Amino acid sequence: MAQRLIVIGGNAAGMSAASQARRRCGRDELEIIAFERGHFTSYSSCGIPYWVSGLVDGPEKLVARDPETFRRRFEVDVRMRHEVVGIDLDRREVIARDLVGGGEVRERFDDLMYATGALPIRPAWAETNVHGVFGMQTLDDGAALIDWLEGEPRPRRAVVVGGGYIGVELAEAMLQRGLTVTLVEKADQPMSTVDEDMAELVVDAMRELGVHVRTGIGVTGIEERDGRVSAVVTEEGPIPADVVVLGLGVRPDTGLAEAAGIPLGPSGAIRVDRRMRVPGLPGVWAAGDCVECLHRISGMPVHVPLGTHANKQGRVAGTNIGGGYATFMGIIGTAVTKVCDLEVGRTGLRERDASAAGFEFVSVVAESTNRAGYYPGTRPMTVKLIAERPSGRLLGAQIVGWSEAAKRIDTLAAALWNGMTVDDMTALDLGYAPPYAPVWDPVLIAARKAVDVLHHPSR
Template identity: 60%
Template structure:
């Protein structure tokens, strides 16, 4: 009799796991049932801001594999079906057909994969759930926002939060012809950067015509007589809004897991071993935005919602569920984004992360150019590095600049993964030609300055 694998969640991690398990095991050996509550599967959530802004087509262009394609590969994929309960003792899940009323049914499993993703942060504020207020995490969310933009009469948008999603959505709304105000409680936008590097992003946002209000504590979303959002109130004033977008990040969607008594970390994400098996469970795996992963730099677990990780998690889970062996060793926290032509990148620890981990460190910040200074089109690039005070081990890198800035962070990501010191980095044999880099690449210039800081600290 065939084993049954049940997958909860039909995006990157879930369907990667299902597809990899199918490749490992024949249909007669393994039955795969997957549940997805939305209208879409296997899509690029990272592309939603560019779809909203009109840079790319959607939603079809953002879909890597349709439900029909998954079914053709031997996966029983049930769309618009929400799992409402996990019964781990009996090995079954209860699911509801969202388009069929209140009908619910149980499905048994031999092996279970949880890939429930994350949900946008929605603070418990008056009016936060009013029509016209949008979180942006799924293609359904993106379509709902576009529907609002198509029907609203005004052209004023307020984005609450200035993290990656908030900044990207602000630019998308500018591209749509909206007047955009970004409200953020921090001193600088992009909490994924240190404040001194975030200040560079703030300057770029102002140049794009985005009003950015720092230190703004939102207290409510104000509504009109019809109950729709009309403004966002802070402790000091209110900002008129025809549409409100929440850009305060996401939290793991682990309500089902918590109700079933599965182990959660500090951020609320599921805790797994290196094989992505949920700790303390023999037949339950988890991956994607609903889990916490090991930070290879700090040694602690953390929640990082990225499609790159989710797909890798799925591959590891599918291999293990299918009878093979694979591990996911951890991450260094690499992420890139942009505001107009300003590229933003980080990997490793920020100053506050290093302090929280009890690490003593030095910092070095340099300004260089993306090309040789004499080559046409050379633009400024800022690089900041953190290095451990005693050993010189690289702890983190942040880069803000124009063309060619963002992907340079991959040099530091590899160095972090390898546990290199900043002094070792100065000898890296990187590619050079005037159209691509100065003789000394900006990353190496920062490594040299960080090396000098480590030596001075030890003197």
């Protein structure tokens, strides 16, 4: 009898694992069944804001591989609209509910791939039957929001609650659709993935673009009229709204795992080893937004939900399930986003992360431009570096700027991954041409400034 792999979750991590395991094992060796509760497999959650804005078509354009491709090409028994509701580790079975036809099915497994992803954080006030309040994680969520925006009466005022990646990207999407947009953030700054001084640059640019940014106030409820949202209630009074989008981040979807006795780590996500195995549970694997990762710089377990990690982790798990050997080497937290034309990139540790990890460090901020000063279209760029004292080892970096800004973070991520010092970085042989960079690239300018501060602390 062939070994059987059950996959819970049909997006990046789960289907990467399934396809990679199939590449190593024929159907006679390995039977694969994948359960997905939604309507789509292997899709780009990160593309949803750009579908909502109308910049890209969807949902089909956001799907990398549909269920039929997995069935035909990879011989995976994909069961759509089936929600796994129970895992019996003793009997090595999963229980799944058919959301369309009704009833439940039980399937045995030899290997279990847990890849349920993450869920949008919904505060108590958002758990309501009032229409017009949306979380944003799946293509189904995106479709529901678009239907609302295109329905009658047409919404004119949007309130985005939360200023993380999804919040600022959806604020842009609402602007692109011509709505008046207010972004409400309980903390003193949106974009908490960067330090406060860099976040201020983002806030200034968002306000110039027309977003009303309200920070330091919490949302306590919503008001409704005829069953539709009419306002968001805050600590400083109501804000009129015809549509409310939650951008409060996500949490790992671990309810099923906890009920089955699958252990969680200190971050609240599932604990796995470098091969994506759940320790102490032979044949149980996990990957994607539901697991925690090792941060290579701090050495701490963290939950950083990104599609890049999910795809890599799924591939590692699938390789190992299929009899090969692969490891996931951890993360450094590299990410980019944009608000209209403003670009934001970050990698490694923020100042507060470096302090929490026990590092002594210096931080510098360097102002430069994206192109040679005389070249048309030159725009400002701000680069921040955080370096260990006294070694000069790079600990983290952030960039805020316009065209050609965000992807420069990749240079800094590569330096960080490989343990370079800021002294090393000043000698990097980076590309130069007036349309793309000044003769001293902003990365090099920031590295030189960090070296100067390390060697001459009084400056």
